[in-house]
Amino acid sequence: MFLLPGLTSLVVDYAPTVVSWIKENLLPQHAPVTVAEIEKFPRQSHTPEGSAFIGLTGQSGGGKSSLINALLGVEYDEASDEKQPGMAVVGPTETTGIHTEIDSFNMPGAEGLLKLMDLPGAGTAAFPIETYVKDMSLRWMHAIVIVLKDGRPTEVDAILAKYAAKLGIPTYLVANKFATTVRTTYDKKKGTYDEAKVNNFKMKVKDAVMQFLEKNGCTRVPRDHVFLVDSEDMTLFEGPAFSRRMLRLVTGSKLPQLFNE
Ligand SMILES: Nc1nc2c(ncn2[C@@H]2O[C@H](COP(=O)(O)OP(=O)(O)OP(=O)(O)O)[C@@H](O)[C@H]2O)c(=O)[nH]1
Numbered sequence: 677m678f679l680l681p682g683l684t685s686l687v688v689d690y691a692p693t694v695v696s697w698i699k700e701n702l703l704p705q706h707a708p709v710t711v712a713e714i715e716k717f718p719r720q721s722h723t724p725e726g727s728a729f730i731g732l733t734g735q736s737g738g739g740k741s742s743l744i745n746a747l748l749g750v751e752y753d754e755a756s757d758e759k760q761p762g763m764a765v766v767g768p769t770e771t772t773g774i775h776t777e778i779d780s781f782n783m784p785g786a787e788g789l790l791k792l793m794d795l796p797g798a799g800t801a802a803f804p805i806e807t808y809v810k811d812m813s814l815r816w817m818h819a820i821v822i823v824l825k826d827g828r829p830t831e832v833d834a835i836l837a838k839y840a841a842k843l844g845i846p847t848y849l850v851a852n853k854f855a856t857t858v859r860t861t862y863d864k865k866k867g868t869y870d871e872a873k874v875n876n877f878k879m880k881v882k883d884a885v886m887q888f889l890e891k892n893g894c895t896r897v898p899r900d901h902v903f904l905v906d907s908e909d910m911t912l913f914e915g916p917a918f919s920r921r922m923l924r925l926v927t928g929s930k931l932p933q934l935f936n937e
């Protein structure tokens with residue numbers, strides 16, 4: 677029987693459900709099948725067999741690497757030039773893929789099974805949008821998360837969403853840096869945000885994201901795939917819901933013990 681490294685305990689605890697689930701789901705349903713398709717979209721070395729990948733993508737500087745560190749529960753020291761193993765490198769200029777290799781990190785709660793892929797920003801001179809889907813191996817990932825800088829979708833984000841819809845890749849959108857968006861609702865004396873005003877901002881940003889997607893023909897991305905988070909504090913806004921959703925992407929409802937609803 678084929679077992680993945682690190683999955684032994686899951687299999688022992690939950691077999692045979694887990695074993696059949698792994699067989700059915702580890703190859704993304706939208707992965708290329710025909711020889712011609714595989715030639716057009718080859719499996720790149722950063723998406724090897726044996727793991728499910730969630731690719732964090734979007735424009736450069738949107739906070740993809742920061743969001744990965746937030747999901748891992750680690751804090752990257754941006755001011756330090758030292759290597760910080762086990763963390764996604766964060767920087768004030770275009771960073772991932774320029775100063776670092778494309779890397780992935782174990783999703784807490786699904787170690788050895790689900791990995792968060794720290795992708796370079798799309799549509800830059802170094803990573804043009806025309807070859808991005810192929811070069812980044814997006815068809816070999818279980819899902820992509822388009823990280824919207826300050827909640828404002830760009831043309832590059834729309835192109836990514838359209839590609840994903842056309843190829844059947846499940847897509848999530850995250851408006852990052854939401855604390856900055858709602859900063860005017862923060863009461864310094866009380867140390868809290870005004871909930872009603874924050875909810876109003878949430879509605880506005882989600883409405884705008886949905887309208888933008890619709891305008892660009894991405895009608896298949898549902899509203900509950902849009903999350904508002906701030907990677908500086910994942911306990912705020914929809915940070916906890918987003919973490920749970922990412923975990924459920926591969927565990928589904930079959931392994932409820934792996935996450936707390
Ligand atoms: N205020 C605020 N700043 C953030 C947040 N997330 C990231 N940043 C800052 O945004 C800048 C870019 O963050 P990165 O995580 O490197 O962005 P990226 O999308 O990975 O960028 P590339 O790898 O260059 O494509 C850094 O200076 C971060 O400190 C956030 O939630 N709030």
Ligand SMILES: [Mg+2]
Nearest residue numbers: 740741771772
């Ligand atoms: Mg990065």
